[in-house]
Each structure stands twice: as C-alpha cells, then as structure tokens.
Amino acid sequence: MADTAVPTTAPAAVAPISLSSLTPWALFAGFLTLALLYLVGVEQGATALFEGETIHEWMHDGRHLLGFPCH
Template sequence: MSDVQPVHPTGAPAISGRLLGTAVAVVVVMLLLAYLVAFDQGAISQSGEYLHELMHDGRHLLGVPCH
C-alpha cells in the first residue's frame, strides 16, 4: 500500500461572489455599449437620430454598416 493520501478540496470557492457579480455587471454594460454603437438606429434613444449620429464614426471604424 502507498502512504499517499488523496488531496481533498478545502471548500473555498475559486472565485468570490463579489468578483463574479462585478464580472457579470461589466459584461452586461459592454454588451449594451456594443449594441448602442453597432445596432441602435434610434430605438433606444428618445431623440431619434441623435444617438445614431453620435455613434456614426464608431460604426464605420468597426466596419458596421449604418446606411
């Protein structure tokens, strides 16, 4: 028989709940920003074309068609 004992995890999570919450919040904000820059054609902004014109150069920089 071998004297090697199996290693049991201590039960500590690999990632904290606070870090996980922060990561999820950052992903949601980045997805919302990507939608606003790339796809919004005035559906979210109440002023119609204002957001479209504000993000116009960003669309062309990313190669997203907007015309």
C-alpha cells in the first residue's frame, strides 16, 4: 500500500489581517451596535427621535430580553 489517494502537500498559509484594514469594519460594527441598542433601549420619552410609541412597541420584547425596564 505505498500508493495513497490523499495528497501530501502542506496546507496553504493564512495571511494575517492588518489592523488598519480591520478598523473601518470595527467602527461600522460598533456604530450599528450602538444604533440598535438605542432603538431597543432608549427610543422613548425625552430623547425620542421618532414620534409616538411605534418603535417602543416594535422593540418591546427585545427590551425585556435585554433587561430594559419599560413599564
């Protein structure tokens, strides 16, 4: 059994991702996280960007899941 069906080549090396190319994606992800946190947790009352209770009602179950008090 000297012949094998599996090639014996070495795996390809993975190049590291530079911090300068990762920074814009990290900032974008952070902004989206903060925007979602605002919509779920704070959008209501004095700091409301949207009029009425619509956003509050859409995010109601998410508020309870994340531990935000709302009533």
